[in-house]
Amino acid sequence: MHSSRIVRIGAPLIIVGALALSSCSSKSEGSGGGNKTLTIGVVAPLSGDLSAVGNGIKNGVDLAIKQANAAKTVKGVTLVLDAQDDTAKADVGATVAAKLVAESSVVGVVGPLNSSVAKSVAPVMASANLAIISPSNSGVDLTGRGALATGATQTRPYKSYFRVCATDDIQGPFAADYAVKDLKVKKVAIVHDKKAYGQGLAEAFAKQAAADGATVLKTETINPGDKDFSALVTKLKSESPDFLFYGGEYPEASLITKQMKSAGLNIPLMGGDGVDAADYIKIAGAQANGDYATALGAPTDKLASAAQFLTDYKAQNYKDPADPYGAAAYDSANAIIKALAKAYGEGKTGQALRDEITKEVGDSNFQGATGAISFDQFGDTNNKVLTVYKVTKGAFVPVKTDSFK
Amino acid sequence: MQLFMQQLVNGVVLGATYGLVALGYTMVYGIVQLINFAHGEIFMLGGFGALFTYTVLLPSGTPVVLALILMLLGGMAVSVTAAVIMERFAYRPLRGAPRLAPLITALGVSIFLQELVRNFYPAKSPRPFPQLIPPDYLINLGGGVTINAPKLVTVIAAVVGMVALSTFVRSSRTGRAMQATAQDPDTARLMGIDTDRIIVTAFVLGASLAAVSGLSNGLQFGTVDPRMGALTGVKAFTAAVLGGIGNISGAVLGGFLLGIVEVMATQYAPSPLSGGAWANAWGFVVLILVLVFRPNGLLGERVAARA
Numbered sequence: 001m002h003s004s005r006i007v008r009i010g011a012p013l014i015i016v017g018a019l020a021l022s023s024c025s026s027k028s029e030g031s032g033g034g035n036k037t038l039t040i041g042v043v044a045p046l047s048g049d050l051s052a053v054g055n056g057i058k059n060g061v062d063l064a065i066k067q068a069n070a071a072k073t074v075k076g077v078t079l080v081l082d083a084q085d086d087t088a089k090a091d092v093g094a095t096v097a098a099k100l101v102a103e104s105s106v107v108g109v110v111g112p113l114n115s116s117v118a119k120s121v122a123p124v125m126a127s128a129n130l131a132i133i134s135p136s137n138s139g140v141d142l143t144g145r146g147a148l149a150t151g152a153t154q155t156r157p158y159k160s161y162f163r164v165c166a167t168d169d170i171q172g173p174f175a176a177d178y179a180v181k182d183l184k185v186k187k188v189a190i191v192h193d194k195k196a197y198g199q200g201l202a203e204a205f206a207k208q209a210a211a212d213g214a215t216v217l218k219t220e221t222i223n224p225g226d227k228d229f230s231a232l233v234t235k236l237k238s239e240s241p242d243f244l245f246y247g248g249e250y251p252e253a254s255l256i257t258k259q260m261k262s263a264g265l266n267i268p269l270m271g272g273d274g275v276d277a278a279d280y281i282k283i284a285g286a287q288a289n290g291d292y293a294t295a296l297g298a299p300t301d302k303l304a305s306a307a308q309f310l311t312d313y314k315a316q317n318y319k320d321p322a323d324p325y326g327a328a329a330y331d332s333a334n335a336i337i338k339a340l341a342k343a344y345g346e347g348k349t350g351q352a353l354r355d356e357i358t359k360e361v362g363d364s365n366f367q368g369a370t371g372a373i374s375f376d377q378f379g380d381t382n383n384k385v386l387t388v389y390k391v392t393k394g395a396f397v398p399v400k401t402d403s404f405k
Numbered sequence: 406m407q408l409f410m411q412q413l414v415n416g417v418v419l420g421a422t423y424g425l426v427a428l429g430y431t432m433v434y435g436i437v438q439l440i441n442f443a444h445g446e447i448f449m450l451g452g453f454g455a456l457f458t459y460t461v462l463l464p465s466g467t468p469v470v471l472a473l474i475l476m477l478l479g480g481m482a483v484s485v486t487a488a489v490i491m492e493r494f495a496y497r498p499l500r501g502a503p504r505l506a507p508l509i510t511a512l513g514v515s516i517f518l519q520e521l522v523r524n525f526y527p528a529k530s531p532r533p534f535p536q537l538i539p540p541d542y543l544i545n546l547g548g549g550v551t552i553n554a555p556k557l558v559t560v561i562a563a564v565v566g567m568v569a570l571s572t573f574v575r576s577s578r579t580g581r582a583m584q585a586t587a588q589d590p591d592t593a594r595l596m597g598i599d600t601d602r603i604i605v606t607a608f609v610l611g612a613s614l615a616a617v618s619g620l621s622n623g624l625q626f627g628t629v630d631p632r633m634g635a636l637t638g639v640k641a642f643t644a645a646v647l648g649g650i651g652n653i654s655g656a657v658l659g660g661f662l663l664g665i666v667e668v669m670a671t672q673y674a675p676s677p678l679s680g681g682a683w684a685n686a687w688g689f690v691v692l693i694l695v696l697v698f699r700p701n702g703l704l705g706e707r708v709a710a711r712a
Contacts, residue, residue, distance in 0.1 A: 194682050221682030225636050227626045228422075230415040230556075231668035232681050238408050251531050255626055262541040262553055282533050283628050287541075 035078045038344075040065060040336055041100040042329075043093060043111035043121055043132075046085040054113055055320035057135055058083045060329030061110045063313055064337060074341045082106065086117050093117035097124035104350065106130065107357055108336030110329050115139030122158035129351070131358040133335055134163040135328030138273075138296050143378040145169055149200065156378045160358045162335070164328050164373060166296045166384035166404065168197065171272045172204025174386045174404045175245065175294045179270060180212035182400065185243035189236050189267075190219045191256065192247035201272045202247030209245075217241055222252060229259050237265045249274035254283035261287040268292060281394055288391045298370065298385050298401040300327045309369035331368030335361050371403070410550045412672050413665065418556040418625075420664025421563035424657035425618035426641035427648070428570060429611025435587045435651035436607045438504070442511040443491060445638015446518035447484050447612050451619025452534070452629035453522055454483030459535050469537050473620075476537075480616040487518065488612035492605055515638075522631040531630035534623035559621040566614045567657040574653065579606060587651070640688075647692050649705025658703060666691045 042061050044054035058081070065079045082103070084096035093112055100106045101124055109125060109132040112118050118137045125132040140146040144154045145167055179185045188209050192202035202219065210216045217239055220232055233256070236244070244260070246253045246269055257269040269275075269291045276293035284291075300306045306327050313322045313330075339360030340353075348356045365374045371383045384404040389396040429444045458479025463472055495514050499507045526532060542554040552560075574580035585593040586603045594600050622637075623629045640663060648659025670687035671680060678686070695703060 218676070219680075221680040223682055223685065225632060226681065227622070227628070227633070228415075228419050229681070230418065231412060231671040231684070234408065234411045234415055235672050251628070251630070255628065258540065258627060262543075263551070264543070279531075279533075283531060285536070285627070 035076055037078050037080055037105060038074075038107050038340065039080050039082045039103065039105045040333060041103075041106050041109040041111075042081065042083040043086050043096055043100070043109060043117070044083070044113050045088040046083060048087055050088050050113060052320045053325060054085075054088075055318070056322055056324070056326040057111060057113060057329040059313065059316070059318040059320060060135070060322065060326035061333040062318075063309075063316060064330050064333035066316075067312070068334075068337045073337055074344055077340070077344060079337070086112050086114075086121070088114050088117060090117050090120040094120040094124055097121040101125065101128040101130055107340050107353060108132070108333075108361070110135065110332045110336070112137070113325065115142060118142055118161070122161040126158040126160050128354060129160050129358050130354050131160050131162065131336060131339065131361045133332035133361065134161070134165070135325040135332050136165055136297075137163050138165060138168045140167050140169045143167070143380045145378070145380065149204075154378055158379070162332075162361055162375050162379040162381075164331050164335075164368075164370065164381045164383075165325075166386055167380065168272075168296075169200065169204060170384055170404045171294050171296070171386065172201045172206075172247075173208035174402075175270055175272065175292075175388070176205045176208035176212060176214075178292075178294075178388050178400060179243055179245070180209050180214045183243070183268075185214060187215045187217065187239075187241045187243070189217045189239065189241035189244045190247075191232065191236075191244065192219065192221060193224045193249070193252060194221050195224060195248065197272075197274060198246075198248035200247070201274075202245060205245045205247070214243075222248075222256075224248070224252060226252065227255055229256050230263070232256070233260045233263045233265060236260070237263060242267055244269045246271045246275065250277045250280040250283075254280045254288065257291055258284045258287045270294075276389060276396060281391060281396070286394070289393065291391045292399075293389050293391075293396060295387050295389060296385075297324065297328065298387050299323070299398050300369075302398060302401060303327070303370065305367065305371055306369040327369040331370050331373050334366070334368060335364045335373055338364065338366060407549045408672070410546075410548060412668050414546065414550055414552050416665030416668035417661055418552065418560055418664070419668060420644070420661035421560045422618055422622055422637065422660070423641045423644040423663055424563045424660025425559075425566055425614050425621075426637055427645040427656035427660050428566060428614050428653065430642050430645040431648070431650050431652060431656040432570075432607045432611050434645070436583060437496075437500075437604055439496060439507050440511065440642065441496075441608075441611075442508070442638065442642070443495075443514035443518060444611065444615060445634035445636075445641065446515050447488050447491075447634070448615040448619045448622075448637055448641075449522065449629070449631060449634030450487050450518065451480040451484040451612075451616030452623045452633065453480075453526070453619075453631075454616065455480035455620040455623060456532065456534055456629055457483070473537055477617065477620050480620050481613050484612040484616035484619070485609050488608040489605060492608045497601070497604075515635075519631050519634070526631070531628035531633075534627050534629050536624070536627050538624050540625070540627070555621065555625040559618075559625055562617050562621050563657060563660070566617060567653065570610065570614070571653045573610075579603070583607060643688065643692055646702055647695055649699075649702030652702070652704045655702055655704035662691070662703070663688050 042058050044057045046054045086093040115137045147154050190206045192198040206216050253271050253275045271293050273295045276295045281288045339357045342360050343356035374382045387398050387401040390399045426448050433441045455476040458476045495510050538555045540553050543551040582598045586600050644659035644663045645656045648655025667684040670684045
């Protein structure tokens with residue numbers, strides 16, 4: 001999710017939701033039979049437009065907790081879930097984060113969904129050195145990766161923040177490798193919309209495509225909101241490229257591909273996850289066929305490692321689907337549970353327990369549903385999985401899932 | 406040469422939309438000296454009116470020509486209704502007010518209409534528009550230069566709109582009353598001209614042409630969205646100023662010129678000022694140059710042709 005979405009939801013709903021959840025957790029407290037009760041928090045949008053995705057995250061964590069309790073993974077501890085609704089808003093995220101930090105039984109947090117929310121949640125977590133693992137944040141700045149593009153040294157902004165997904169900045173190189181090595185394109189045209197996301201994506205693509213041996217034409221730019229791209233298309237046609245990479249979002253991309261193919265320039269357009277949208281195909285119609293888009297992560301049902309997770313998830317009869325981030329949330333929760341098991345086993349409590357868990361999460365190394373889970377010194381996953389989708393008969397169909405090295 | 410000619414055609418097509426919308430700006434300005442910034446939204450409403458007619462009112466399987474006519478009428482109905490209401494309730498009460506008041510009101514109306522449509526069609530994204538005229542039907546203009554069918558329709562609509570409007574203003578009784586109101590509203594009223602009615606007529610004519618443009622825009626690009634009027638409105642206003650605001654032929658000429666400059670800048674401007682991103686900047690460079698040498702715009706002097 002590279003962009004934040006605004007979810008309209010009244011404050012009363014949040015309070016009602018929080019009350020309902022707190023009553024849930026207090027009910028399950030006694031069930032440990034004399035055991036100590038510790039909490040794993042979730043921060044995700046549980047209401048509004050993104051609630052299906054947010055609930056998928058919550059359910060993934062819930063499943064991990066249930067399995068850990070059943071298997072007694074953490075000796076002498078009963079785990080409970082405290083899911084907080086961030087309504088996909090940064091300010092609400094900061095509030096619920098503070099609430100989780102203040103609750104001394106919370107030993108780790110999974111979430112949030114949106115990078116924009118993470119920017120306000122991660123500092124709160126870092127202030128208490130409480131481990132937070134996001135299943136889905138792709139914003140580069142959260143782990144200081146933004147510095148890499150300018151050649152500066154990467155420094156970690158939030159010491160307790162981790163993520164198990166790939167980041168925006170590797171989409172471009174990943175797409176370039178696919179275009180040049182797999183599709184064997186020779187002459188690539190590059191167009192972007194000058195926005196931070198689009199330009200960054202296009203520049204990274206161009207650099208990698210040139211390094212891979214393709215001829216890269218001079219970059220063209222457009223204005224977001226433009227509709228008539230005939231001048232651009234005519235110019236591109238005169239340069240006869242065999243591939244077009246577009247850095248930007250689907251409203252312009254869909255018009256470009258349509259106008260390009262209408263004018264007789266029949267080459268595939270490829271974009272990042274900003275293009276990977278159902279409306280891209282709705283607007284471009286049949287002319288979208290043969291185009292490509294990359295996206296972070298992998299379709300869960302295509303992963304061999306996720307088969308057991310999907311079976312278990314289905315057995316719980318959750319209302320919302322596991323995709324897109326349920327499996328990643330499950331892995332995130334398991335990273336926290338494994339770290340807790342170690343730290344608690346060493347007899348740590350209170351702040352020392354949180355400190356130790358954050359340290360242990362950083363040293364994670366296990367096979368999760370989405371693949372190998374381990375982090376680099378900045379909190380980024382070492383297993384950067386991306387997928388290329390191709391528009392086939394009016395739908396995005398995954399054609400290649402791979403880890404980016 | 407083929408490349409140049411093809412880009413020229415692209416520029417004329419781009420300019421045709423600007424010109425059609427610019428006619429509305431120029432006519433209202435000519436009569437009440439009001440820059441109606443909400444006119445871009447009238448253009449947008451025309452597109453949505455046509456889409457609404459197609460998706461909600463027309464049974465599936467309506468013959469294409471009949472569908473197009475009904476969509477045009479639907480779009481016009483929405484545009485004209487909005488323009489008349491806007492004139493009656495937003496601008497008429499401010500007729501005697503300082504000039505800045507109606508200008509700010511126009512900006513307010515513009516935002517209001519955008520948000521209204523956004524609430525009516527609650528989606529962040531552009532809405533697909535039916536492609537009744539196939540965009541991959543290419544017409545060869547000779548020498549490998551092509552234009553597709555919906556684009557040709559847009560250009561024809563602009564030229565027909567301009568000719569019809571200037572004939573109407575020059576020859577009809579109402580048209581002459583419009584000229585009189587433009588030249589001297591007080592004397593016109595003394596001569597028995599109902600100036601309020603004339604002003605409404607100018608809004609209605611401008612809105613009808615904007616609806617034509619909204620429909621042809623939807624057909625050409627296959628999408629309409631609530632923000633489409635903002636950018637096109639600014640460009641059309643620029644075209645009207647370029648051609649000499651208040652002048653009917655000037656608006657269309659300004660539209661074509663602006664479209665051609667933008668397209669040529671995309672193709673030929675020297676790096677690093679090249680590419681579509683700089684096309685708008687080049688458009689304004691030309692505007693400034695024209696205004697330096699002809700402060701009233703290209704055709705701005707022929708005050709008699711004002712309407």
